[in-house]
Amino acid sequence: MSGHSKWHNIQKTKGAADAKRSAAFTKIAKEIIVAVKQGGSGDPNNNSRLATVIAKAKAPTRATAPAAWPSSSRH
Numbered sequence: 001m002s003g004h005s006k007w008h009n010i011q012k013t014k015g016a017a018d019a020k021r022s023a024a025f026t027k028i029a030k031e032i033i034v035a036v037k038q039g040g041s042g043d044p045n046n047n048s049r050l051a052t053v054i055a056k057a058k059a060p061t062r063a064t065a066p067a068a069w070p071s072s073s074r075h
Contacts, residue, residue: 028057 031053039047044054 028053032057 032050035047035050035053036042039049041047042050044051
C-alpha cells in the first residue's frame with residue numbers, strides 16, 4: 001500500500017481547493033444570470049450591470065485570471 005496515504009492527502013487538499021473554486025464559479029454564474037434577467041439584455045454594451053459583473057469576474061483576484069496562475073503554467 002505504498003503511496004496510499006500520500007494520495008489520500010492529495011485528494012483531501014485538492015478537494016478543499018476545488019470546493020472553494022466551485023463556490024466562486026457558482027457565485028459568478030448566479031450574478032451573471034441575475035444581471036441578464038434584470039438588465040433585459042445579454043449584451044454588456046447595453047447592460048451596465050452585466051458589464052460590471054463581467055469586469056468583476058475577470059479581475060486578477062479570481063482563480064480563472066491568468067495573473068493568478070503560476071508562471072510555470074503560462075504559455
